[in-house]
Amino acid sequence: MPVLAKLKTITGRIWAYVRDDRPFGGKDPPAALFYYSRSRAGDYPRAHLAGWTGIMQADAFAGFNQLYEARRQPAPIVEAACWSHARRKFFDLAKLTKAPIASEAVRRIDELFEIERSINGCTPDNRLAARREQSRPLVDALETWLREQRDRVSSKSEIAKAINYSLSRWPAFTRFLEDGRICLSNNAAERAVRGVAIGRSNWTFAGSDAGGHRAAAVYTLIETCKLNDVDPQAWLAYILAKLLDHPAKRINELLPWNWKANQGQLKAAA
Numbered sequence: 001m002p003v004l005a006k007l008k009t010i011t012g013r014i015w016a017y018v019r020d021d022r023p024f025g026g027k028d029p030p031a032a033l034f035y036y037s038r039s040r041a042g043d044y045p046r047a048h049l050a051g052w053t054g055i056m057q058a059d060a061f062a063g064f065n066q067l068y069e070a071r072r073q074p075a076p077i078v079e080a081a082c083w084s085h086a087r088r089k090f091f092d093l094a095k096l097t098k099a100p101i102a103s104e105a106v107r108r109i110d111e112l113f114e115i116e117r118s119i120n121g122c123t124p125d126n127r128l129a130a131r132r133e134q135s136r137p138l139v140d141a142l143e144t145w146l147r148e149q150r151d152r153v154s155s156k157s158e159i160a161k162a163i164n165y166s167l168s169r170w171p172a173f174t175r176f177l178e179d180g181r182i183c184l185s186n187n188a189a190e191r192a193v194r195g196v197a198i199g200r201s202n203w204t205f206a207g208s209d210a211g212g213h214r215a216a217a218v219y220t221l222i223e224t225c226k227l228n229d230v231d232p233q234a235w236l237a238y239i240l241a242k243l244l245d246h247p248a249k250r251i252n253e254l255l256p257w258n259w260k261a262n263q264g265q266l267k268a269a270a
Contacts, residue, residue, distance in 0.1 A: 001196060002205035003038075003212055009205050012212045013037045014196050014219070015048060018189045020227065024124045024181045029257035032192045032223035036212035042066060053077060055179065057186040059085045060169060081172035083109060084185035089162035101149050101159050108142050116184045124180030131177050139174055143167070192223045221256075230256045 003012035015037065020030040037044040042063025049056075049067060057080040058064055067077040087109045093102035115134050119127045150163045166173060176182040196219060206212040225232040239254055252258060 001036075001200060001212065001215070003209065004205050004207050010038070012206065012209070013040050013044070014193065014212075014216060015044060016189050016192045016196075016219075016223075017048065018186075018192050018223075018227075020188045021181070023120050023183050024127055025121055026181070029255075030188075030224070030227035032220060032227060034192075034216040034219040034223070036206075036209070036216040038209060049077065055080055055175075055182060057082055057183060058189075059186070060165065078175070079169075079172040080175045080179075080182045081169045082184075082186045083112065083173065084187055084190070086162075086166045086173065089165055093158055093162060097158075099159055101153070102162065105142075105146070105162070108138065108145070111138055113184060126180070128178075128180035131180070136177055139177065143170060192227075195219060195223060225256045228256045228260060230260050235259060 001012050001014055002009040013036070015035040017033045017035075018030070019028065019032075021028050022030060035044065035048050040063065042061075042065070045063055046066060051074065053075040055078045056064070056067065059082055064079075066072065068079045070076050087106060090102040090105040090109070093099045094106055112135055115130065115138075119130045122130070146163050146167055150160055150167070153160050153163075176184055206215055221236070222232045225235050235256055238259065242254065246254060253262065
């Protein structure tokens with residue numbers, strides 16, 4: 001995002017972290033968390049996630065690499081690669097150059113996404129069972145095929161780069177076959193940052209670093225509302241009117257998912 005600095009704009013960064021357990025029937029409500037920074041240095045995600053462990057699905061940004069290292073404290077974050085990013089590299093080549101290898105790679109990856117659509121919302125165990133029966137043979141065949149194609153093309157070609165993007169991270173790409181909670185892509189986070197991309201054409205730039213931090217806070221609230229099917233304007237109007245008199249120890253009640261449940265109870269009582 002553009003940020004005003006000494007009468008010119010610099011490129012600031014908005015980082016988005018999304019939790020959405022609905023694809024595997026999880027009970028925790030979805031939420032989005034945004035941060036602003038002056039640069040894209042890996043120090044920022046390391047600070048954002050300090051003390052956190054778990055599974056993170058992301059692109060192959062090198063700034064994340066230290067999060068996955070075995071020596072990381074309190075424990076390494078488990079990397080799950082995004083198949084949408086892998087597919088995009090082949091799709092672009094198929095669209096621009098009509099490359100048959102790229103087109104075939106897209107077709108094979110699309111078969112995996114088709115299986116995922118059929119098990120969306122199922123329990124982790126059911127998802128894992130379906131993947132072992134249906135997805136694993138396709139993934140194994142895809143790996144063999146990709147290695148064969150890589151031997152046939154120039155190592156400096158664009159199609160070789162696309163193939164290497166996947167094969168060099170194959171354990172992270174195939175991790176969804178071992179854990180039913182893992183999705184095939186991080187599209188939830190991609191959708192969450194869409195508002196930032198659209199907004200830039202309207203608000204032009206942030207006025208300062210402080211403005212960037214405020215923007216991140218506002219996007220956190222709005223995108224979390226949208227993930228929970230809550231009207232952000234209605235929620236904000238209620239919160240701004242209620243917040244001054246609301247006990248700090250009961251701030252949990254005002255979170256979008258709790259507010260939505262309370263509103264539903266009030267309507268039912270009426």
